[in-house]
Amino acid sequence: MERILELAEEMGVLRARDMNPYGIPRVHLSRLCAAGKLQRIARGLYALPDSEITEHHTLVEAYKRVPKGVVCLLSALQYHIIPTQTPFEVWLAIGEKAWKPRIDYPPLRIMRFSQATLNTGVEEHRIEGVPVRVFARVIPSVAYTDPEIAWVGVTEIEAKEKGIDYKVGKFPWAASGRALGIARGEGFTKLLFNPETDQVIGAGIVGVNAGELISECALAIEMGAEAADIGLTIHPHPTLSETVAMAAEAFEGTITDLYIPKRI
Structure with a gap:
């Protein structure tokens, strides 16, 4: 188990799969957590108990080594808590003609983007005190069910978990003439707003062709x-x-289609 603690000190964040090359059973991670020698900072991620490391530590390490890169694709989705899968590597975008970094840790998946793309839709987030550039969270998601489900931006669950203040505007499709005309009045459109600025911060649509409608909300x-x-x-x-x-x-x-008292 001492080898696990040494790895945690060297790498900052341990993944359960990091035990495989050393032939160390993953159950030892749980035992070290129970003994107070490790802390579980996220699913499958572990760190020393006195560290201030977050689950996004590998993004920080990647950015320190490639300061002109931008966290993209699967890693950006994971950072924004809308992952389609948990990436083993840090997905990093660099310029088309930029030098490809060669580093051992963290493992990188390098994507080459044009300079215009690298400077479009990028946000700067401070992670563990380090400014890291990440592609924006305004990435629509669609579940192609029947009815379809589409969402973009901040969700209500995320807002509640992060303590983000918000207000909701919701319109039931049962009051939509078009939805009733095609016998699909079971859906709704919901927008989340910043109550101080009235700016839209998130949206969710349930209904036929929701995936075709969410783009306006993303814009x-x-x-x-x-x-x-x-x-x-x-x-x-x-x-x-x-x-x-x-x-x-x-x-x-x-x-005017619904009775909702005017905001004062």
């Missing part, structure tokens, strides 16, 4: 649109796309 988040910007935008009638505007109006209390 609204990316440009920092307020509820009034969306509500005052003329949408064709009757369409499913106008449910986005209706949700914004529901938040403002200006909607």
Whole structure:
């Protein structure tokens, strides 16, 4: 077990799979945690108990070694808590003609992007005191079920977990003429807003073709649109796309299709 503690000190963060090359049973990690010699910082991730290391430590290490890189694709999705899978490597984007780094740790998956792409839609996040560039969280997700489910930005679950203050504007498709006309009134459109600025910070749509409708919400988040910007935008009638505007109006209390008291 001493070898595990040595590895934790060297690497900062241990993954359960890091035990494989040394032939160390993974159960030893749990035993060290029970003994107070390791702490579990996330699923499958371990660190020494007195360390201030986070689950995103490998992003910090990668950025220190490749300061001009941008965390992208699977690693960016994982950072924004919308992963499709847990990546073994840190996915890092570099310029098309940039030197490809050769480092042993952390393992990297290098992607080459144009310079324009490297400077578009990138956010800077401070992780363990280090500024790390990460591609933005405004990445829509779609579950192609029936009805479809689409979301983008901050979700209600994430907002509650992180203590993010928000207000909701929700429009049921049972009040949409277009949805009723195609006998698909079971869905809804929901927008999350910053209560201080009225800017949209997240959206979720359940209903037929939700994946086709979520792009407007992604654009609204990316440009920092307020509820009034969306509500005052003329949408064709009757369409499913106008449910986005209706949700914004529901938040403002200006909607005429539902009885919701006007915000004071």
